[in-house]
Amino acid sequence: METIESEIKSWLSETHMENLIDEKSSSVFVKEKTYQVLTLKLITLTEEGVDSSPVSYVIGDEEIFEVKNAKIETAKNVDMQGMLESIESMADYVADVLAEYVDEIEALEDKFYERRPPRYFMDLWFKLKKDVNKIERNLLRCGAVLRDFVKANSKTLGLEKSEFVDMIEYMEFNARNCSYQIGKLDSLRHYYDSLKTDKLNGNIYFLALVSGIFLPLNLIVGFFGMNTQNMFFAKDQGGTFNVLYILGGVFLILIFGLPLLRILDQIILVKIFGRYNFYRRVSDKIADLSSGMNIQ
Numbered sequence: 267m268e269t270i271e272s273e274i275k276s277w278l279s280e281t282h283m284e285n286l287i288d289e290k291s292s293s294v295f296v297k298e299k300t301y302q303v304l305t306l307k308l309i310t311l312t313e314e315g316v317d318s319s320p321v322s323y324v325i326g327d328e329e330i331f332e333v334k335n336a337k338i339e340t341a342k343n344v345d346m347q348g349m350l351e352s353i354e355s356m357a358d359y360v361a362d363v364l365a366e367y368v369d370e371i372e373a374l375e376d377k378f379y380e381r382r383p384p385r386y387f388m389d390l391w392f393k394l395k396k397d398v399n400k401i402e403r404n405l406l407r408c409g410a411v412l413r414d415f416v417k418a419n420s421k422t423l424g425l426e427k428s429e430f431v432d433m434i435e436y437m438e439f440n441a442r443n444c445s446y447q448i449g450k451l452d453s454l455r456h457y458y459d460s461l462k463t464d465k466l467n468g469n470i471y472f473l474a475l476v477s478g479i480f481l482p483l484n485l486i487v488g489f490f491g492m493n494t495q496n497m498f499f500a501k502d503q504g505g506t507f508n509v510l511y512i513l514g515g516v517f518l519i520l521i522f523g524l525p526l527l528r529i530l531d532q533i534i535l536v537k538i539f540g541r542y543n544f545y546r547r548v549s550d551k552i553a554d555l556s557s558g559m560n561i562q
Contacts, residue, residue: 274286383461
């Protein structure tokens with residue numbers, strides 16, 4: 267009795283056989299006179315990130331063989347409904363993986379809303395965007411290949427045709443969700459860059475102030491200190507300590523003054539005076555609209 271492996275080899279051409287057992291083969295649909303090959307490379311999640319593995323269906327006039335992970339020795343016989351259910355389960359798995367990435371992106375958003383961006387943001391951002399991009403490309407490619415399959419078999423597919431169409435739309439919906447998540451990641455990156463730019467500007471301002479203090483002091487001491495009378499603290503035995511106290515006070519003002527101003531802006535100006543309290547304004551407007559429409 268002919269085995270499934272030998273039967274598949276007798277059907278396929280040498281090129282299609284090489285593609286069938288190639289783990290790196292991409293999603294593709296091939297239709298020949300005596301057989302069809304539908305290969306879908308769907309997402310899998312590993313400890314190192316997002317990967318993908320191929321699942322191929324060799325379709326004859328009366329038989330369908332499923333080949334997973336390019337291992338023809340494990341091929342099995344399925345019908346059209348079994349093929350559909352297998353692809354649906356893989357599509358659901360990809361959707362579950364995407365949902366986990368959505369949760370990670372939302373958690374990252376919440377940290378930004380709380381003004382607590384993680385120090386490892388760039389590494390996390392790169393991994394999230396890379397993986398979501400990969401999921402999007404994978405879903406779009408699989409959806410396009412399935413459309414080709416449905417179009418080529420529109421006359422022979424029975425009730426399964428509408429189910430295939432629904433599954434294609436399901437994949438395209440998840441692909442659009444990927445695009446939306448990528449947009450959110452880009453927005454977070456722009457905001458993170460603006461925070462870094464503000465911090466850099468603050469550091470430049472701090473260095474400019476320090477330079478403005480020490481450069482004149484060096485000039486005075488270097489050029490005039492030896493021959494100038496009535497210098498500050500010249501006759502004071504604790505003059506050196508007085509200078510150190512003054513410099514220390516200036517440093518403390520520069521280090522803690524700017525953060526203190528931000529805290530005062532948030533607490534006093536925002537919460538007490540409501541300078542930026544748009545929630546209150548929106549709430550008042552909604553209350554006015556509700557009262558005008560007799561909404562309790």
